[in-house]
Amino acid sequence: MLDRSGWESQLLETGFLGIFLCPLWTLSRLPQHTPPSSIVIWGFRWLIFRIMLGAGLIKIRGDRCWRELTCMDYHYETQPVPNPIAYFMHRSPWWFHQFETLVNHFIELVVPFFLLLGRRMCIVHGLLQILFQVLLIISGNLSFLNWLTMVPSIACFDDASLAFLFSSRRGGLRERVARMQLEESAREQLPLRYGCYVRRVVNVSFGLLIAYLSIPVVLNLLNSRQVMNTSFNPLRIVNTYGAFGSITKERTEVILQGTSSLDPNDPAAVWEEYDFKCKPGDLKRRPCFITPYHYRLDWLMWFAAFQTYEQNEWIIHLAGKLLAQEEETLSLMATNPFAGRAPPRWIRGEHFKYKFSRPGGKHASEGRWWIRKRIGPYFPPVNLQGLKKFYEDRNWPYPVRD
Known part of the structure; x- marks a missing residue:
């Protein structure tokens, strides 16, 4: 990598x-x-x-x-x-x-x-x-x-x-x-x-x-x-210098999801996905072409996907800022599913395996560039109040909702 x-x-x-x-x-x-x-x-x-x-x-x-x-x-x-x-x-x-x-x-x-x-x-x-x-x-x-x-x-x-x-x-x-x-x-x-x-x-x-x-x-x-x-x-x-000293054989992605439900464990809770500007997320979105521009957050999400959230505490930091609907953070995202609404009460990270669809195949004919399969949770649901001590222990400024 x-x-x-x-x-x-x-x-x-x-x-x-x-x-x-x-x-x-x-x-x-x-x-x-x-x-x-x-x-x-x-x-x-x-x-x-x-x-x-x-x-x-x-x-x-x-x-x-x-x-x-x-x-x-x-x-x-x-x-x-x-x-x-x-x-x-x-x-x-x-x-x-x-x-x-x-x-x-x-x-x-x-x-x-x-x-x-x-x-x-x-x-x-x-x-x-x-x-x-x-x-x-x-x-x-x-x-x-x-x-x-x-x-x-x-x-x-x-x-x-x-x-x-x-x-x-x-x-x-x-x-x-x-x-x-x-x-x-x-x-x-x-x-x-x-x-x-x-x-x-x-x-x-x-x-x-x-x-x-x-x-x-x-x-x-x-x-x-x-x-x-x-x-x-x-x-x-x-x-x-050096590049790609090892090659990952499978692509995994961390998908951030938010919900307005009071109980994140409620089976009826509706989880809505945040899309990044360039990294794979929405299965029907065409892969982007941005070189030489660099979306650093998208790049870091690639690293995080084959590590754990404990090794990438910044991703919890990111979740807190999304919970607070911070404009600077939302400007780094392609979509905000809670735009024009109250901020989400909970954010979680889900872990998926992504693969290219086959050109001319069933999924491609449906407009999908990617197919994916859920691996499991990447980090558990977190809310803004529950992250307060997490922020304080690391001397991070606590995000405040507008």
Whole structure:
């Protein structure tokens, strides 16, 4: 599964590297004195190398289905927030799923080493990695993670390989870059100015820092007990990454239900369901397509579904806010079954197993994208008064009904 903070660490590291791409003495969008240091460019290449190799190694070490080439039999259905394309990809034949898994291993375990094989193979690496991320974007809603992963891959391309993107008209960006390169080449024959000395010192110091912070990261990659999405320094400048080290074979969902009944145990009590914005709930609702946007609450509900509510106390916190009909919390939901009415007296969590319906089958013909089967209660009915001590013990602000 993907760590809850993996994308934040990657964003921090990518942003830190981006600082050193900027011109040191000017705010111009094009550096007037020197191009970005090769040390910075290799910093980005080192980042994409660790992201992909870490993801590949954690899969091989973490779940036997990756070694048996069967993980893709489950992935589309059980990923955090499936999209409509995943619905159809899930029904691909077994041999296609095996082919997908082999391609995944090739991209994550073999292609990263293309970075070390010269300019042309480095460009091939960048193309393959960007194409791979595009395929992941098409087949799933993994927030902005795939878009962010494309950023360091851009460092695999040099000016010559990207020249076709820029205008060739006189005075265009391509000519400006070429003119700057000629000026830079001439300046290299002149004594270095003070600013160039400072820049070189900064770049060398930056390279030494990255190398030093990479030591525990490399040791982790070589360790058979590799951990993923972990940082060994408080600023998260150089981190270790990985994704889907284990694949859940069945999809379970927590469905929140409310009732206005005085007695939650009354067999006649009517329980109405809250729907989230994107995660599976209503069986007839089409899976959403939101990438690169990220519904964090929907994502966290995916984690909660294969854990217990004791491991996810925040879900009881959420129930209390729904009982109080807090507007900020309700804005995170797709539907409020008690809109325009008195708030519910009780909220409970029910645990269901979800599966994609079969395209063209009975359930699909009825408009159902999902079929489900109840597993049992996830957390028992709770009311606002009964949660007061629960909130106080954790120093949480007690929700008050409007």
